[in-house]
Amino acid sequence: MAFSYMPGFGNDFETETLPGSLPQGRNSPQRPAYGLYAEQLSGSPFTAPRGTNERSWLYRIRPSVKHTGRFKAANYPLWKTAPNVGDHELALGQYRWNPVPMPKEPTDFISGMRTITTAGDVLGQSGMAAHVYVANTSMVDDHFFNADGELLVVPQVGALRLVTEMGVIELRPGEIAVLPRGLVFKVELIDSQVRGYVCENYGAKLTLPDRGPIGANCLANPRDFKTPCAWFEEKETPCRLVVKWCGNFHLTEIGHSPLDVVAWHGNYAPYKYDLATFSPVGAILFDHPDPSIFTVLTAPSGEEGTANIDFVIFPPRWLVAEDTFRPPWYHRNIMSEFMGLIHGQYDAKEEGFVPGGISLHNLMLAHGPDAPGFEKASRAELKPVKLDNTMAFMFETRFPQMLTRYGAELETRQDNYIDCWSDLKKRFNGTPEGDWS
Numbered sequence: 078m079a080f081s082y083m084p085g086f087g088n089d090f091e092t093e094t095l096p097g098s099l100p101q102g103r104n105s106p107q108r109p110a111y112g113l114y115a116e117q118l119s120g121s122p123f124t125a126p127r128g129t130n131e132r133s134w135l136y137r138i139r140p141s142v143k144h145t146g147r148f149k150a151a152n153y154p155l156w157k158t159a160p161n162v163g164d165h166e167l168a169l170g171q172y173r174w175n176p177v178p179m180p181k182e183p184t185d186f187i188s189g190m191r192t193i194t195t196a197g198d199v200l201g202q203s204g205m206a207a208h209v210y211v212a213n214t215s216m217v218d219d220h221f222f223n224a225d226g227e228l229l230v231v232p233q234v235g236a237l238r239l240v241t242e243m244g245v246i247e248l249r250p251g252e253i254a255v256l257p258r259g260l261v262f263k264v265e266l267i268d269s270q271v272r273g274y275v276c277e278n279y280g281a282k283l284t285l286p287d288r289g290p291i292g293a294n295c296l297a298n299p300r301d302f303k304t305p306c307a308w309f310e311e312k313e314t315p316c317r318l319v320v321k322w323c324g325n326f327h328l329t330e331i332g333h334s335p336l337d338v339v340a341w342h343g344n345y346a347p348y349k350y351d352l353a354t355f356s357p358v359g360a361i362l363f364d365h366p367d368p369s370i371f372t373v374l375t376a377p378s379g380e381e382g383t384a385n386i387d388f389v390i391f392p393p394r395w396l397v398a399e400d401t402f403r404p405p406w407y408h409r410n411i412m413s414e415f416m417g418l419i420h421g422q423y424d425a426k427e428e429g430f431v432p433g434g435i436s437l438h439n440l441m442l443a444h445g446p447d448a449p450g451f452e453k454a455s456r457a458e459l460k461p462v463k464l465d466n467t468m469a470f471m472f473e474t475r476f477p478q479m480l481t482r483y484g485a486e487l488e489t490r491q492d493n494y495i496d497c498w499s500d501l502k503k504r505f506n507g508t509p510e511g512d513w514s
């Protein structure tokens with residue numbers, strides 16, 4: 078079955094599966110067509126300014142009060158929530174990992190969530206968590222919603238089907254999706270095993286960055302974001318719903334599928350985006366801009382220019398700058414940088430940062446090109462070069478990222494990462510030429 082989508086970012090969408098199931102001219106008629114229940118899902122306070130006010134009206138077979146019964150505690154020990162400080166004994170450092178291993182036991186998208194870092198405080202609705210998911214099992218009768226934040230899903234291996242109450246998103250590596258806070262969904266696997274990254278955003282929603290002097294085009298263009306058309310199932314068999322709420326998990330059992338929204342309208346909805354449609358902007362004479370030039374989505378913190386989260390990619394692009402060290406420069410940063418590699422090779426590292434891997438460069442910790450990468454870039458002939466077959470990304474946050482015990486003790490952590498800089502030579506010898514021998 079092919080699923081259809083509506084283009085646009087933050088639009089006021091409307092979609093119905095049955096003719097006339099979406100009320101026109103009002104939100105809450107006395108008797109909605111087909112005997113549906115009208116329900117509002119609020120993603121912002123009622124009184125938020127127009128530009129950030131988000132809500133949708135859902136017309137469903139049963140209201141959501143029928144999709145929860147009594148809760149009991151559920152346990153997902155590897156999904157951690159901020160504040161999660163002092164979880165391990167690993168000393169401060171720059172860290173890098175090979176890919177998180179695929180599970181050997183049956184594991185679905187929720188039980189396969191492994192938190193690597195947490196930042197900020199979920200109770201203050203600020204900060205984030207960076208996770209890796211690994212799964213080999215589809216969710217069939219199990220469903221989930223996250224009251225703690227929206228989920229930015231970045232597949233690295235295998236395709237997924239995000240079956241949500243507002244429609245179905247099929248997602249492949251190279252695409253990303255955002256599942257809003259509170260949205261009920263389950264994840265089916267299109268491929269037999271999957272892995273990817275998730276940024277859980279406790280704060281204000283991800284949105285498109287302002288482009289400033291760049292103008293009205295380039296970077297991520299609104300029309301390339303795709304929101305699913307309505308889809309529902311009428312399934313009257315036992316189902317379960319797991320809720321993540323302030324860092325704890327709760328389970329409720331119901332006698333039917335909660336994915337029963339026949340029609341909806343509004344601007345609070347899931348979406349996906351193909352990273353190949355990102356139009357990168359960069360230097361065309363010398364130097365290069367800060368990596369913020371590659372921001373796909375940003376979640377504001379309330380302080381101007383200081384993101385709770387920036388989602389930044391490093392896409393294929395031409396390098397043309399003259400008399401310029403072209404890879405990322407050496408850097409210390411008040412923001413904290415969690416990086417992943419979807420495929421290919423990242424231009425600041427000659428080896429060791431592999432697809433599915435992770436690097437973590439935390440608050441004010443130095444990082445930059447490894448020694449072989451510096452050598453190569455310092456001596457390269459500066460003709461135009463296409464940086465191809467690459468897609469790295471960064472979850473960058475204003476908050477320090479606290480490593481979890483799982484991340485600290487993961488067997489794929491590279492204990493020798495720091496050594497990638499050990500061969501950087503002293504070239505200063507008091508002469509303007511320096512020692513480039």
Ligand SMILES: [Fe+2]
Binds near residue numbers: 408410414444
């Ligand atoms: Fe950096």
